[in-house]
Amino acid sequence: MPNLPFQTATGTDLAHAAALLRAGQLVAIPTETVYGLAGNGTDEAALRAIFAAKNRPVSNPLILHFGSVAQLRPYVGAVPAAAEVLLAHFSPGPLTLLLPRNPARVPDLVTAGLPDVAVRLPAHPLTQQLLGQLDFPLAAPSANPFGYISPTRPAHVLRQLGGRIPYILDGGPCAAGIESTVVGFGPAGEPVVYRPGVVTLAALQAVVPSARLRTPAEAAQPAASPGLLPFHYAPHTPLRLFGPGRADAPLAASFDPTATGAITWREPLPGLPLVQQYVLSPAGSLLEAAQNLYAALHQLDQLGLQLLLAERLPDDGHGLGAALNERLEKAAKR
Ligand code: TXA
Numbered sequence: 001m002p003n004l005p006f007q008t009a010t011g012t013d014l015a016h017a018a019a020l021l022r023a024g025q026l027v028a029i030p031t032e033t034v035y036g037l038a039g040n041g042t043d044e045a046a047l048r049a050i051f052a053a054k055n056r057p058v059s060n061p062l063i064l065h066f067g068s069v070a071q072l073r074p075y076v077g078a079v080p081a082a083a084e085v086l087l088a089h090f091s092p093g094p095l096t097l098l099l100p101r102n103p104a105r106v107p108d109l110v111t112a113g114l115p116d117v118a119v120r121l122p123a124h125p126l127t128q129q130l131l132g133q134l135d136f137p138l139a140a141p142s143a144n145p146f147g148y149i150s151p152t153r154p155a156h157v158l159r160q161l162g163g164r165i166p167y168i169l170d171g172g173p174c175a176a177g178i179e180s181t182v183v184g185f186g187p188a189g190e191p192v193v194y195r196p197g198v199v200t201l202a203a204l205q206a207v208v209p210s211a212r213l214r215t216p217a218e219a220a221q222p223a224a225s226p227g228l229l230p231f232h233y234a235p236h237t238p239l240r241l242f243g244p245g246r247a248d249a250p251l252a253a254s255f256d257p258t259a260t261g262a263i264t265w266r267e268p269l270p271g272l273p274l275v276q277q278y279v280l281s282p283a284g285s286l287l288e289a290a291q292n293l294y295a296a297l298h299q300l301d302q303l304g305l306q307l308l309l310a311e312r313l314p315d316d317g318h319g320l321g322a323a324l325n326e327r328l329e330k331a332a333k334r
């Protein structure tokens with residue numbers, strides 16, 4: 001066992017969390033998407049500590065979290081008109097915007113040297129109160145070791161980062177369950193989806209009709225969003241996908257039922273013990289499936305199985321089902 005520097009505590013003490021952050025320490029914070037590993041976004045030492053605790057390459061830029069649009073203004077340059085509309089409609093909420101960075105306020109380490117900075121106003125009430133007590137934004141990637149599954153419960157953070165941080169601010173299970181939708185702006189100022197999430201393309205288009213996905217050429221540019229690696233969010237147990245639907249579900253005879261787990265959409269797989277299975281939403285709600293997806297991966301990854309099977313969610317164009325399937329595809333790629 002390596003010697004880890006902290007005895008990690010979990011609780012709801014906002015004053016303690018704020019004091020730690022002011023002292024340059026890291027605190028895991030609840031958001032409506034996933035738990036974040038937060039530090040002072042203007043403090044180089046705190047930023048380095050975030051990369052170190054996650055074992056994350058510094059080429060992968062961080063999101064700055066703010067309590068209000070007013071707090072955010074000084075950190076960015078001219079904001080595209082469409083971004084103002086999105087801020088008005090979706091903030092606070094599970095949306096991250098890539099805006100021109102004010103280099104006098106935002107350290108290079110936050111953006112990996114890119115001209116834009118990722119900003120977000122999280123909706124979780126505890127974290128909003130915390131941000132209201134601080135006079136700096138919080139840099140916060142998801143609170144997982146680099147490449148592993150994002151945490152949606154305090155226990156997930158404790159298991160993954162216990163001993164590496166002093167405090168986990170307990171805000172209960174995350175309501176949205178997958179990471180925020182990341183949106184940049186194209187040449188004509190139109191919103192461009194970099195990472196799909198609960199705020200879907202259709203929801204964006206309802207308020208800014210020009211919103212679009214990245215073109216294949218844009219998506220192929222390695223520098224466009226260095227964090228968007230083809231593998232990510234992966235459990236340690238090998239993961240194999242099937243579906244959507246059951247037509248290509250692996251037959252019970254094709255796997256060892258004592259060493260196989262399954263994550264499914266509405267009904268368990270025949271031929272496998274139920275304790276090795278997680279049904280994401282028996283009622284068929286994609287929102288519920290999103291809340292449960294990472295908890296399912298965390299839970300089944302603890303069982304020491306040899307294989308996890310997962311059923312793709314119904315394909316709904318560029319909706320939430322597609323966002324969940326994107327996470328599953330990446331989790332299966334490792
Ligand atoms: O829901 C979320 O966004 C959570 C919570 C904690 O807020 N945070 C999160 O952070 O998922 P992280 O670091 O795991 O993912 C941030 C994503 C990465 O894919 C990163 O590459 C991208 O946003 N990103 C950050 N800054 C960027 C920038 N300046 N330009 C392009 N992409 C950027």
Ligand code: MG
Pocket residue numbers: 141142150
């Ligand atoms: Mg992450």
